[in-house]
Amino acid sequence: MDKTEQQALQVTKEIMVKFIEVGRISPTNFSEHFATIYGEVLRTVVDKRTHAANNQPLASD
Template identity: 75%
Template structure:
C-alpha cells in the first residue's frame, strides 16, 4: 500500500468516526458511506481510486455526480 492510499484511509477513518460520534452515520449504514468518502478524500489529495472502485460513482438516487 503506497503512502497516499494509507493517508487517504487514515483521513477517511477520522471523518467517518466523527460522523458516527455525531450520529450522522450508524454502524448499520457504515459500508454505504465509507467508500464514497474514501474515494473523495483520495481524489482530493491527488491519488487515484482503485480500479474496482472507479465504477461505483453513481449517487444513491441514481444520478451521476
C-alpha cells in the same frame, strides 16, 4: 497500498468516526458511506499533489 492511499484511509477513518459520533452515520450503514468518502478524500489529495507538482493554482484558490 502506497503512502497516499494510507493517508487517505486514515483521514477517511477519522471522518467516519466523527460522523458516527455526531449521528450522521451509524455503524449499521457504515459500509454504504465508506467507499464514497474514501474516494473523495483520495481524489482531493491526489488533485492537490498533482497541482502542486505542476505548480498550478487550484480552482478554489
